[in-house]
Amino acid sequence: MIDRRFSATSVGLPAIALAVLALVPFPAAGQAAGATVAATPGTLPTLTVTATRHSENIFDVPASVDVIGGATIRGGEPQVSLAESLAKIPGVFAANRQNYAQDLQISSRGFGARATFGVRGVRIYQDGIPATMPDGQGQTGSFSLLSAKSIEVLRGPFSALYGNASGGVISVFTEDPSAEPIASVTGGGGSYGQWTFGTKFSGMHDRLGYVVAGNEFQTSGYRDHSRTRRDVTNAKLVLSVDSSTRITVIGNTQYQPETEDPLGLTRSEWQNDPRGVDHAAILFDTRKTINQAQGGLALDHALSDGLNLHVDAYGGRRLVRQYLAFTGSSGSSSGGITDLDGNFGGVGARLVWRAAALGRPLTLTVGGDWNRQDQLRRGYVNQFGAMGDLRRDETDDVSGTDAFAQAEWEFAPRWSATAGVRTSSVRYTSDDHYVTAANGNDSGSRDFSNTSPVAGIVFHATDSLNLYTSYGEGFETPTFTEIAYRNSGTGLNFALQPATSRAYEVGAKFLSGDGQRLNLAWFDTDTRDEIVVDQATGGRTTYKNASATHRQGAEALWDAALGHGLHGRVALTWLRAVFADAYFSGTPPAAVAAGSRLPGVPSREAWAELDWAPQGRLGFNAALEAQYADKLYVNEQNTDTAPSYAAVNARIGYGAKVGSSTLTAFARINNLFDRHYSGSVIVNDSNKRYFEPAPGRNWFVGAAVTIPL
Numbered sequence: 001m002i003d004r005r006f007s008a009t010s011v012g013l014p015a016i017a018l019a020v021l022a023l024v025p026f027p028a029a030g031q032a033a034g035a036t037v038a039a040t041p042g043t044l045p046t047l048t049v050t051a052t053r054h055s056e057n058i059f060d061v062p063a064s065v066d067v068i069g070g071a072t073i074r075g076g077e078p079q080v081s082l083a084e085s086l087a088k089i090p091g092v093f094a095a096n097r098q099n100y101a102q103d104l105q106i107s108s109r110g111f112g113a114r115a116t117f118g119v120r121g122v123r124i125y126q127d128g129i130p131a132t133m134p135d136g137q138g139q140t141g142s143f144s145l146l147s148a149k150s151i152e153v154l155r156g157p158f159s160a161l162y163g164n165a166s167g168g169v170i171s172v173f174t175e176d177p178s179a180e181p182i183a184s185v186t187g188g189g190g191s192y193g194q195w196t197f198g199t200k201f202s203g204m205h206d207r208l209g210y211v212v213a214g215n216e217f218q219t220s221g222y223r224d225h226s227r228t229r230r231d232v233t234n235a236k237l238v239l240s241v242d243s244s245t246r247i248t249v250i251g252n253t254q255y256q257p258e259t260e261d262p263l264g265l266t267r268s269e270w271q272n273d274p275r276g277v278d279h280a281a282i283l284f285d286t287r288k289t290i291n292q293a294q295g296g297l298a299l300d301h302a303l304s305d306g307l308n309l310h311v312d313a314y315g316g317r318r319l320v321r322q323y324l325a326f327t328g329s330s331g332s333s334s335g336g337i338t339d340l341d342g343n344f345g346g347v348g349a350r351l352v353w354r355a356a357a358l359g360r361p362l363t364l365t366v367g368g369d370w371n372r373q374d375q376l377r378r379g380y381v382n383q384f385g386a387m388g389d390l391r392r393d394e395t396d397d398v399s400g401t402d403a404f405a406q407a408e409w410e411f412a413p414r415w416s417a418t419a420g421v422r423t424s425s426v427r428y429t430s431d432d433h434y435v436t437a438a439n440g441n442d443s444g445s446r447d448f449s450n451t452s453p454v455a456g457i458v459f460h461a462t463d464s465l466n467l468y469t470s471y472g473e474g475f476e477t478p479t480f481t482e483i484a485y486r487n488s489g490t491g492l493n494f495a496l497q498p499a500t501s502r503a504y505e506v507g508a509k510f511l512s513g514d515g516q517r518l519n520l521a522w523f524d525t526d527t528r529d530e531i532v533v534d535q536a537t538g539g540r541t542t543y544k545n546a547s548a549t550h551r552q553g554a555e556a557l558w559d560a561a562l563g564h565g566l567h568g569r570v571a572l573t574w575l576r577a578v579f580a581d582a583y584f585s586g587t588p589p590a591a592v593a594a595g596s597r598l599p600g601v602p603s604r605e606a607w608a609e610l611d612w613a614p615q616g617r618l619g620f621n622a623a624l625e626a627q628y629a630d631k632l633y634v635n636e637q638n639t640d641t642a643p644s645y646a647a648v649n650a651r652i653g654y655g656a657k658v659g660s661s662t663l664t665a666f667a668r669i670n671n672l673f674d675r676h677y678s679g680s681v682i683v684n685d686s687n688k689r690y691f692e693p694a695p696g697r698n699w700f701v702g703a704a705v706t707i708p709l
Contacts, residue, residue, distance in 0.1 A: 005319050005341065006257065006289045056408075059511050062418055062456030062468035063158040064091065064521045064555060068151040070175055076623065076651040076666040078188060078196055078700050079145040080217055082106070082170070087627055088607050090555035090571040091155045091521075092168070095680035097692045098221065100228040101261035101288040101322070104140050105600065105680050108155050109523065110551045110577035111167025111476075113600035114533050114543075114683055120479055123165035126172050127236065127250045129296040129314045133344055134371040134400035134426060136164045137479035139318075142254035142292055144234035146186060146198045147213035149175035155555075156523055157472025157503040160452040163369065163402045163424050164477055174236045174250070177209025178202040181709040186215070188702025191695070193220030196702070203709065209238040222695040224277040225286075226262045231255040244302035250314075251295040261286040263325060264682040264689035267640065274676065274693035280325040284336065285385030292318040294344075306354040310367075315345030327382050328391055331438030334485060335379025335391035346371030350404075363408040365420075372399040375480065393434035394442070396480055400426045406454075414460040418470075423451045426477050430492050442491030446483075448498050450475035466509045474501040478531055482543040487535055497545050501527040515561030525551040526580070532636060533599075533684040534585055541684075546636070547581035549598065565614035573605040585636050586684065592636040599638075599683045602630040618655040618662070625649040634681045634690035642691055645677035665703040671696055 058065060068085045077084045083104055086094035093113070095105040107113035112121035124131040124138040132138035155168040162169050181203025189195035198215025214233040221227055237249040262277040263286060269276060280286070294316030301309045320340040328336030350367025374397045381388030406420030429445040456470035478496040486493045507521035527549045534544040553575035560568050577598040585592050597603070611623035626648050631641040653666035671694070679694030 006291050006321060059466060059509055060416065060458060060460075061158075062416075062458045062470045062507075064155045064505065064507060064519065064523075065158075066090075066153050066519070066557060068153070070149050073145050073148050073151065074704075076621075076653050076668055076702075077145075078190070078194070078217075078702065079186075079198075079215075080196065082140050082143060082145075082151070082172075084145075085151055086153065086170075088569060088571055088609070089153045090519075090557050090573045090605070090607075091553070091575075092153060093573075093602055093605060093629070095692075096694075097680045098223060098695065099226060099262060099692060100141075100219075100230065100256070101226075101259040101286075106140070106170070107601060108153075108168035108170075109525065109553060110575055110598055110601045111165075113598060114531065118479075118481065120482075121165065121167045121476055122170060123159065123162050123168075124170045124172075126252065126294075127174050127248070127296070128171070128298060128312060129250060129294070130346065130371060132165070133373045133398070133479075134164070134346075135373065135398045135428070135479040136477055137481055139290075139292075141230065141256060141290065142232060142252050142294070143172050144174070144213050144215070144232050144252060146215050147174050147200055147211055147234050147236070149173045156505045156521070157454050157470045157474075158456065160454050160472040160474050161404060161406065161420055161422055163404075163422060164400065164426060164475060167474075174211055174234060175202070177204050177211055177236075177238055179204060181205075182706055183709055184704060184706045186702065186704040188700060190700030191698035192222050193218070194700065195219075201709075207240040209240075211236040221260070221262070222698075223262045223275050223693065225260045225281050226277075227260045229257060229259070246300045248298045248300070249295070250298070251293075253294070254290060254292045256288075256290040259288050259290070261288060261323075264685055265691045265693065266688050267691060269689075270678060270691040270693055274696075278325075278687075278689055280687075283384060284323060284325045284327075284382050286323050286325050288320065288322040290318070290320055292316065308352045309349070310352070311347075311349045313345070313347045316343070318342045318344065323382055323385065327384075327388075328379065329381045329388070331391075331436060333379075333391050335388075336382030337380040337387055339378040339380065340375055341378075342373055342375035344371070344373040357409060358411075360412070361410045365406040365408075366404070368401075368403040370399070370401050373397070373480075377484070390434065391439075393432075395431045395433070397429045398426065398480060400424060416458045416460070418456045418458075419454070421451060421453045423449070424475060425449045428480070428483070428492075428494075432491070440491075444492060444494055446494045448477045450498065450500065464510055464512050468505075468507050468509070470505045472503050474503060474525075474527075475499075476501075476531070478543065481541075482531060485542050487542050493542065496531065496543060497529045499527055499529050499531050499545075501525050517557070517559045519555070519557040521555045523551070523553055523555075527551070530579075532585065535684060535686050544585065546579060546585070546592070547583050549578065550580045551575065551577045551598075553577075565612050565616075567611050567613070569607070569609045571605075571607040573602075575601065575603055575605075577601045577603075579636065586686070590637055596636055596638050597633050599633040599635050600681055602632055602644075604628070604630040618657065618664075620652070620654055622652045623650070625651075632678075632681045635684045640688075640690065642678035642681050645675055645679075645694075647675050647677070647694075648672045661705055661707040663703070663705050665701070667699070667701045669697065669699050671698065673697075 083094040083096035119138045152171040184200040187197045200213040202211045234252040239247040296314030298312040322338045348369040353364045379392030404422035408418045410416040426448045432442040454472035458468040476499045483493045503525040505523045510518040530546040530549040532546045556572040558570045606628040608626045613621035628646045631644045651668035655664040674697040678691040680692045
């Protein structure tokens with residue numbers, strides 16, 4: 001039973017979208033739709049990114065950063081999860097677990113692979129507003145791919161400029177309002193009872209622009225006990241006050257009721273019935289409900305020709321109730337049902353000054369952020385799928401204060417240097433309201449602080465070739481989820497230490513005039529006090545600090561317009577991620593030898609895609625995609641693995657103008673050769689339910705129509 005807090009309107013689920021729609025002055029039907037601007041055939045468009053906390057040409061950034069455009073995000077894809085697009089980026093492993101109760105597993109250069117749910121070690125943003133909480137944990141389920149303009153992915157040292165993250169930054173940006181008002185309707189369906197339906201409105205009226213999108217996704221699930229429904233809305237208002245001032249309002253919601261959790265499978269269960277479910281999932285009716293609403297406002301103001309101010313503020317509420325695969329009935333237990341009611345918000349500001357030093361261009365950026373999350377955490381006995389007695393009741397608060405500064409100077413005709421520093425302070429506080437004879441007062445607090453420098457140099461060897469090197473020191477605190485439990489006893493695991501890292505990167509970027517782009521990067525990262533999974537049981541996970549880890553690897557991305565409507569893309573990753581020193585993990589403790597591989601991290605990945613669109617966006621188009629991932633170790637002891645796999649996908653599509661409207665349709669087949677593999681693993685599961693099988697051959701068809709209003 002879902003109480004009122006978990007109803008679709010409890011946190012104003014449709015309120016943001018409806019409020020924006022009420023403000024939108026729709027013009028009369030019959031006005032012409034705005035023209036679509038495309039890149040010149042045979043060339044790649046110039047891309048501007050915000051990886052260094054201000055807008056800059058992607059070619060000149062001394063870091064590994066890639067952008068996936070909206071046409072790619074929606075080109076022949078269901079638009080259900082970020083995994084569809086992130087597979088195209090080297091250095092990033094996004095495992096679609098076929099378990100929507102646990103979100104994606106996203107790792108960047110091996111950071112974040114320990115996450116059993118949510119995203120850790122990688123910061124995520126929606127239109128510049130954090131989707132990662134001050135403790136370092138984020139969720140991707142609220143992103144609207146239907147209205148996304150682009151996804152920006154930063155890896156390596158410069159992620160330190162964003163604070164509490166080590167592996168990288170993923171930013172999703174909503175598209176800008178169209179010049180003329182339009183409406184879009186999309187829908188599709190496929191294997192395992194999967195279907196989607198969405199609508200989007202976009203346009204301008206005087207100085208006010210708007211984008212409003214909403215979609216629903218449902219699936220019966222590839223595996224038993226994995227039924228899902230997810231409703232997402234996203235709204236963006238842009239008000240151009242005058243030529244120097246712009247105000248942007250963002251709102252998004254996610255409602256995901258009673259999402260079934262099939263848990264992992266043992267090796268024998270997986271091999272005998274990959275679509276099956278462990279009996280514990282049925283016995284305890286494991287499932288999760290999510291209800292979230294978030295809104296934000298950003299002000300961009302040009303104080304002068306070379307001085308720009310950006311200020312943003314946001315707030316929201318997130319409710320989560322999760323039924324785990326055990327009762328949690330003992331007096332010292334935290335319960336088998338986790339119930340979270342959290343509020344979050346923050347403010348940020350930065351100044352960007354473009355000037356000159358010794359006659360050479362100089363850009364200075366200074367700013368700060370303050371973020372806070374307060375969360376009421378309760379735990380109840382899981383009476384085989386029904387809520388039982390209270391076993392935990394506490395208020396958890398975390399706040400983060402950051403200040404940063406950065407300078408970028410083109411000190412010579414072919415040279416530029418970037419240097420920055422960020423200081424972070426994070427405070428955790430927990431007030432225990434559940435105090436009994438068997439459960440003492442577990443209140444407490446913990447402070448973390450760190451200063452992270454970054455630096456990079458770019459040599460502009462030619463107009464087509466840039467060489468760069470960079471260095472940065474990362475900082476990653478334990479999340480509240482990671483300190484929430486101990487292997488034995490009650491209270492928070494405040495013994496966890498933050499992980500700190502030092503990263504080096506050397507790279508080359510080649511961009512030719514005939515539409516070819518090649519990025520190469522080599523990196524080396526050392527981490528102290530790596531936070532690792534200690535034990536995972538029935539959906540609950542405990543953590544500890546390992547000793548040092550070492551990550552070394554190389555990435556390559558080739559992207560080219562080949563002529564005659566052909567376009568190719570290849571992304572390659574090689575990663576050696578190991579524990580540098582021996583330590584003990586698990587219950588009972590088991591030795592982890594020095595040199596053991598980090599679990600959940602493939603050593604090699606590859607993505608290749610060849611698409612053909614002889615008439616551009618409209619007309620017939622087709623593509624082949626191939627993906628390879630090396631084996632995944634399931635625990636630190638490296639005693640078992642999910643084998644490596646290779647999968648091939650194919651898609652065809654067609655687009656046409658019908659009067660003043662545009663119609664597109666596509667069909668795709670995933671895992672064309674019906675390979676049997678486990679797409680992700682649950683690290684260190686104490687019941688050896690490590691494996692999360694990927695679907696065999698499956699299909700999806702979709703269509704969209706865009707009409708002028």
